[in-house]
Amino acid sequence: MATVGAFCVTLHEDKCINSRMPGKCATCVEICPYGVYSLNGDNEVTVQNYNACVGCRLCAEFCPENAIRINPAESELVSRYPWTLGTVEEIHHKALTGSYGLRGFGTMGGPTPHFDGIVVVPSQLSSPAPRDKYREECNMEVVIGEDTCEKPIRLQYPFIFPAMSYGALSREAKLALAIAAARTGIITNTGEGGVVEEEPYYANGYEMPDRKRKIWEPGGYLVVQWSTGRWGVSADYVNAGDAVEVKIGQGAKPGMGGHLLGDKVTEDIAAIRGIPVGSDALSPCRYYDVVEPEDVKKQVEFLRDITNYQRPILMKLGPSRPYDDVRAAALAGVDAISIDGLVGGTGCSPEVVTQSVGIPTIALIGPAVRALKDLGLHRKVKLFALGGMRGGLDAYKAMAMGADGVGFGSAAEIAMGCRACMACHQGNCPYGITSQNPKLRERLVPEEIGQRLANFINASAEELKILTMLSGHSDVKELSEEDLRALDVNTAAITGLKLVGYERPLPWWENGNAK
Amino acid sequence: MADAPYVLDAKGKDLRAASTELKSKLAKDSVVVKNASHLHGLCGGLKSGEITIEGNTGDYLGVVNSGALIKVPGDAGRYVADNMTAGTVIVEGDADYGAAQYCYGGTVVIKGNAGDFTATMNKGATIVVGGDVGDEAATYMVGGDVVIGGNAGKNLGNYLIRGSIYISGEWASLGHNCAAGDVDADDVRKLETLLKEYGVKADAKTFRKITPVSDKPFYSH
Numbered sequence A: 001m002a003t004v005g006a007f008c009v010t011l012h013e014d015k016c017i018n019s020r021m022p023g024k025c026a027t028c029v030e031i032c033p034y035g036v037y038s039l040n041g042d043n044e045v046t047v048q049n050y051n052a053c054v055g056c057r058l059c060a061e062f063c064p065e066n067a068i069r070i071n072p073a074e075s076e077l078v079s080r081y082p083w084t085l086g087t088v089e090e091i092h093h094k095a096l097t098g099s100y101g102l103r104g105f106g107t108m109g110g111p112t113p114h115f116d117g118i119v120v121v122p123s124q125l126s127s128p129a130p131r132d133k134y135r136e137e138c139n140m141e142v143v144i145g146e147d148t149c150e151k152p153i154r155l156q157y158p159f160i161f162p163a164m165s166y167g168a169l170s171r172e173a174k175l176a177l178a179i180a181a182a183r184t185g186i187i188t189n190t191g192e193g194g195v196v197e198e199e200p201y202y203a204n205g206y207e208m209p210d211r212k213r214k215i216w217e218p219g220g221y222l223v224v225q226w227s228t229g230r231w232g233v234s235a236d237y238v239n240a241g242d243a244v245e246v247k248i249g250q251g252a253k254p255g256m257g258g259h260l261l262g263d264k265v266t267e268d269i270a271a272i273r274g275i276p277v278g279s280d281a282l283s284p285c286r287y288y289d290v291v292e293p294e295d296v297k298k299q300v301e302f303l304r305d306i307t308n309y310q311r312p313i314l315m316k317l318g319p320s321r322p323y324d325d326v327r328a329a330a331l332a333g334v335d336a337i338s339i340d341g342l343v344g345g346t347g348c349s350p351e352v353v354t355q356s357v358g359i360p361t362i363a364l365i366g367p368a369v370r371a372l373k374d375l376g377l378h379r380k381v382k383l384f385a386l387g388g389m390r391g392g393l394d395a396y397k398a399m400a401m402g403a404d405g406v407g408f409g410s411a412a413e414i415a416m417g418c419r420a421c422m423a424c425h426q427g428n429c430p431y432g433i434t435s436q437n438p439k440l441r442e443r444l445v446p447e448e449i450g451q452r453l454a455n456f457i458n459a460s461a462e463e464l465k466i467l468t469m470l471s472g473h474s475d476v477k478e479l480s481e482e483d484l485r486a487l488d489v490n491t492a493a494i495t496g497l498k499l500v501g502y503e504r505p506l507p508w509w510e511n512g513n514a515k
Numbered sequence B: 001m002a003d004a005p006y007v008l009d010a011k012g013k014d015l016r017a018a019s020t021e022l023k024s025k026l027a028k029d030s031v032v033v034k035n036a037s038h039l040h041g042l043c044g045g046l047k048s049g050e051i052t053i054e055g056n057t058g059d060y061l062g063v064v065n066s067g068a069l070i071k072v073p074g075d076a077g078r079y080v081a082d083n084m085t086a087g088t089v090i091v092e093g094d095a096d097y098g099a100a101q102y103c104y105g106g107t108v109v110i111k112g113n114a115g116d117f118t119a120t121m122n123k124g125a126t127i128v129v130g131g132d133v134g135d136e137a138a139t140y141m142v143g144g145d146v147v148i149g150g151n152a153g154k155n156l157g158n159y160l161i162r163g164s165i166y167i168s169g170e171w172a173s174l175g176h177n178c179a180a181g182d183v184d185a186d187d188v189r190k191l192e193t194l195l196k197e198y199g200v201k202a203d204a205k206t207f208r209k210i211t212p213v214s215d216k217p218f219y220s221h
Helices: A027-031 A058-062 A085-097 A171-184 A199-203 A267-273 A293-306 A322-331 A351-356 A361-374 A392-400 A410-415 A446-470 A489-495 B015-026 B185-197
Strands: A007-011 A037-039 A045-047 A068-072 A118-120 A142-144 A153-155 A187-189 A221-226 A243-247 A313-317 A336-340 A382-386 A405-407 A484-486 B006-009 B031-034 B050-053 B066-072 B086-091 B107-110 B123-129 B142-148 B162-167 B178-182 B208-212
Touching: A007 A045, A027 A037, A027 A058, A058 A068, A118 A392, A171 A187, A171 A199, A171 A221, A171 A410, A171 A446, A199 A221, A243 A293, A293 A313, A293 A322, A293 B015, A313 A322, A322 A336, A322 A361, A336 A361, A361 A382, A361 A392, A361 A489, A392 A405, A392 A446, A410 A446, A484 A489, B006 B015, B015 B031, B123 B185, B142 B185, B162 B185
Parallel strands: A187 A221, A221 A243, A243 A313, A313 A336, A336 A382, A382 A405, B006 B031, B031 B050, B050 B066, B066 B086, B086 B107, B107 B123, B123 B142, B142 B162
Antiparallel strands: A007 A068, A037 A045, A118 A484, A142 A153, B162 B208, B178 B208
């Protein structure tokens, strides 16, 4: 309830249909996930509880008369911290119910260091001259598994859609992601909830399972996830995609398994996951079939064997001890590692975990890159940075810090229409993204939303291209830390980047002892 | 199928070499594998065929098995029949830690004893242990049957959601959401068939049946 009391809700009665004709419209009452509005005994809309507003503005978007205004309230962080209204309300909630808060989406607000503390350095006289974005080429291709398997993945752009399960997302949202991956030549990922029937051939660009006519060029890739819950996993599942990802953890709730509450386990989801309808699908927090580090390596080996040494094996890590974890993942023999930061999102998690557990994304990339460099595997084992990536600018910064690419999870949901209301776990997403309700899912047409996602990816790729070329490069692999500067001491201290003005890394980075 | 099985000596071979040879022979022969204790995940994802693993086995034998019959005359390593969806795995001796985890279907028989966390997250397979099982057996089970001819250790069936655990002997303690009751006539018929088929000496009528208390033990609804 960190956002309690953070917004003022204003209903303009001169515009509101309901205030003129009580009972005629209650769109805001129906759409708000937090009960900000209610109908009184005379069917009049009232602002029942503006303190509950999280500022998502769903109501304003759906209001047919544009009668709602949501404005940020004056910050209580100044006058009442640490006993802000949000904290007071949270304690009252626990005292009344004995339960803690659950919610969807990722880390919101707070002091999390982020990419905004970093700027891009353009090229002038003393570095290689800029390239012409409009009339010269820029290579953005990333290849996964080039030397290790028979069917490597060739990403047209250095982007992936990270794992989001069918169950957390609707079938339509999963298919939209697959179509977008096909249209942009990137990866989509099943997540841990089994594979939707159409996903493998949609992701490769085919509308029909016979794979005769490719309609979405250039065609993308499907990664199937091998995880702690092992939902819907069989030999056919492992071979259904173009790569297998071993999930160790995720940014929103490292150290915990995925939570899919029983309300979202419909007949179709139950069938795909191989579990009873309505049962809570709680993934274990760890692998019961791994008791020592060597076991992970054995798993990577047998996954290669089951996939006939054709497909790349990937690994996804939560934000814990990036140097040691990435080192262990690389030694397990995978072809690519995704490391997900604190800001990474989820469909459902205890709020305290989403909000404050894990290392911020910008602090993960440096140690992860150093681990790979120390093994001589940087740029061979591909590194993808996830967690709060918003577009080409964040991608550039992550890649200049040494990542080979980035993942857009929350940003992809937003590209589908989401307004970050944080109520994914309630299952009533008005855009049909995180809902299993057929009426809400109808609103999400996979082909149309797939195009929106593809537009977002193409635009972000253009941003990355502009930044790459103005800093004097014609290949994203050439980006380096020299292309970045930290704006403040804190960011320079965390990342080891040169501080603006000082033009050197902070002194303790210069002795070379950083892990 | 030929009369004599093909003998695959895995000594000095890595998983890829042994597995490639195994798959090429399985189409027409049954295969006996020797000297394979260094290979982990052997017989992974097979859809058919009959394999006998002589001597010690590595870990993850028969992982994601989808229809093969895998026999182990001796003892099995860790995680035997991991994530199996169809087929049969029969271990004549004992199984180490974590046998038959994450299984969706098929049958796993361990005639001796099995270790801790046996049958964790069973989602539909039939898992028969002739002897004793260790601690935490059938943890988080969401379907299928687990039959234990001997005794069980601590926390048996912890957070059972669906499915049944049948046990002939004693248990050190039951996990959360578990209730012990008597077997009915259908259970006895099912058990008698299984015990007879796999040569487990126990009286089906003396088994106790452990079932979940609540359908949704994690969050109250």
